Amino acid sequence: MPTRHLSKDYPWVSSPPIISAPMSGFAGPALAHAVYKADGLGFLGGVPDMAALRTALEDVTGLVTGTRTPASGHTLPIGLGALLFAQKLEEVVALIAEFRPVAVWLFAAHESPDFALWTAEIRKVSANTKIWVQIGSVRGAVHLAQSCKPDVLVLQGADAGGHGGEKGAGIISLIPETLHALQRLELLDNISIVAAGGIADGSGVAAALTLGADGIVMGTRFLAAEETSVHPLYRAAILETEDGGQTTVRAKLFDELAGPNIWPKDFDGRALVAQSYKDHIEGISIAEIRKSHAEAKQTSHLGFDQENRRAAIWAGTGVGLVRERAPAAEIVTEIREAAKVTLRKALTNLE
Ligand SMILES: Cc1cc2nc3c(=O)[nH]c(=O)nc-3n(C[C@H](O)[C@H](O)[C@H](O)COP(=O)(O)O)c2cc1C
Structure with missing residues (x-):
């Protein structure tokens, strides 16, 4: 049946x-x-x-x-x-x-x-x-x-x-x-x-x-x-982001920010395009990116703010519909x- x-x-x-x-x-x-x-x-x-x-x-x-x-x-x-x-x-x-x-x-x-x-x-x-x-x-x-x-x-x-x-x-x-x-x-x-x-x-x-x-x-x-359970600045970033096909990206980089990637090999994650990702594309070393990420994490904004967005803000392409x-x-x-x-x-x- x-x-x-x-x-x-x-x-x-x-x-x-x-x-x-x-x-x-x-x-x-x-x-x-x-x-x-x-x-x-x-x-x-x-x-x-x-x-x-x-x-x-x-x-x-x-x-x-x-x-x-x-x-x-x-x-x-x-x-x-x-x-x-x-x-x-x-x-x-x-x-x-x-x-x-x-x-x-x-x-x-x-x-x-x-x-x-x-x-x-x-x-x-x-x-x-x-x-x-x-x-x-x-x-x-x-x-x-x-x-x-x-x-x-x-x-x-x-x-x-x-x-x-x-x-x-x-x-x-x-x-x-x-x-x-x-x-x-x-x-x-x-x-x-x-x-x-x-x-x-x-x-x-x-x-x-x-x-x-x-x-x-x-x-x-x-x-x-x-x-x-989400930080107010994380939620604010979700609410203000539009056009998710352009403003989010799939990358393994987001799993490398805090240390070596522990996810299974065929995985990556979709998150908002952050300064960390732009640095990665520019060829900046992972050591440098991790250092900037760690510094941003020490601030009151935790790297979620638009000015110095370095943390992973996981979001799908439908983010522009979340108002x-x-x-x-x-x-x-x-x-x-x-x-x-x-x-x-x-x-x-x-x-
Ligand atoms: C912030 C965030 C955290 C997630 N964490 C998990 C998780 O721990 N386990 C899991 O199976 N899927 C996780 N997912 C993926 C969801 O299960 C689901 O596939 C995805 O959210 C669906 O796409 P949407 O975000 O466009 O709705 C997560 C997704 C987001 C956005």
């Missing part, structure tokens, strides 16, 4: 399903809970510090249930992000066994077999926890569907803010081609498809649904949410309704 409907596993989620990305260091209990309350699906960002992750899980459990200790037999209606290259499997699995999040989102493994390993271990300790895997290629999606049989594949297009595959395509070709490939191999029946990358308003949601996605993820748009700070619930509700209006209008235009 096909289960390509997110509403079956997340019954409180309204259609079209809106999901907040597990942005490490940004997506904490307040954001995940606010998105959940707005009938979306909120994810906590995965962090390597297990004490911090436990506190986040306790806090969000408290927000959802009124008590910070999970009750036996419960499922927490919040998702949890996992960064495979940066976290220890046993430690994360122990927290999943205890808190039983409704979904765990796997991302960025050094070795592809790690996804199947994590999936098996998580399913062993928490049968109700659905497995989501984020990937940015048709081949990778097919391989994951075969090797670890996730419940959800998050197809991440090259427009996405933050980290992703160094090589990539926009969701406009990535989603349909992946759907065809999965369908050909009869792998699609039990896997839901979620779109990520460049979606920041109702028309983007409508487009992703039309491409065949069952739900949509936003990261950059939620950087404007009141509940997101104002707002409660997450407002963002979810407005975008959900705007998507429906856009779809109805498109149909009317066809008549």
Whole structure:
């Protein structure tokens, strides 16, 4: 029986399903809970510090249930992000066994077999926890569907803010081609498809649904949410930046600013074009760039200000559509309704 409907596993989620990305260091209990309350699906960002992750899980459990200790037999209606290259499997699995999040989102493994390993271990300790895997290629999606049989594949297009595959395509070709490939191999029946990358308003949601996605993820748009843990100058930079195709760039450089790059080899990240990046293009040495970055980090602006922007401000190409700070619930509700209006209008235009 096909289960390509997110509403079956997340019954409180309204259609079209809106999901907040597990942005490490940004997506904490307040954001995940606010998105959940707005009938979306909120994810906590995965962090390597297990004490911090436990506190986040306790806090969000408290927000959802009124008590910070999970009750036996419960499922927490919040998702949890996992960064495979940066976290220890046993430690994360122990927290999943205890808190039983409704979904765990796997991302960025050094070795592809790690996804199947994590999936098996998580399913062993928490049968109700659905497995989501984020990937940015048709081949990778097919391989994951075969090797670890996730419940959800998050197809991440090259427009996405933050980290992703160094090589990539926009969701406009990535989603349909992946759907065809999965369908050909009869792998699609039990896997839901979620779109990520460049979606920041109702028309983007409508487009992703039309491409065949069952739900949509936003990261950059939620950087404007009141509940997101983000420095005011970082948020200000997001709100004032337009024309994301010109003002953001994918580069490995952003992972080199504070020291050697620890991300898996095929990854880079999309961030605002900063002075550090311009220096890099000019041929200035990485040692010099790191020195200027460290100095900027010592200032009260932390390198986020326009005059001396040296820190990484992760953002997708949809950044120009992010115009104002707002409660997450407002963002979810407005975008959900705007998507429906856009779809109805498109149909009317066809008549
Ligand atoms: C600030 C920021 C931090 C992110 N951190 C993570 C992360 O820790 N784990 C992850 O799987 N994806 C992370 N992402 C990527 C998102 O999962 C998602 O693919 C992306 O935000 C979608 O594109 P959009 O930013 O255009 O909405 C991050 C994105 C941003 C903007």
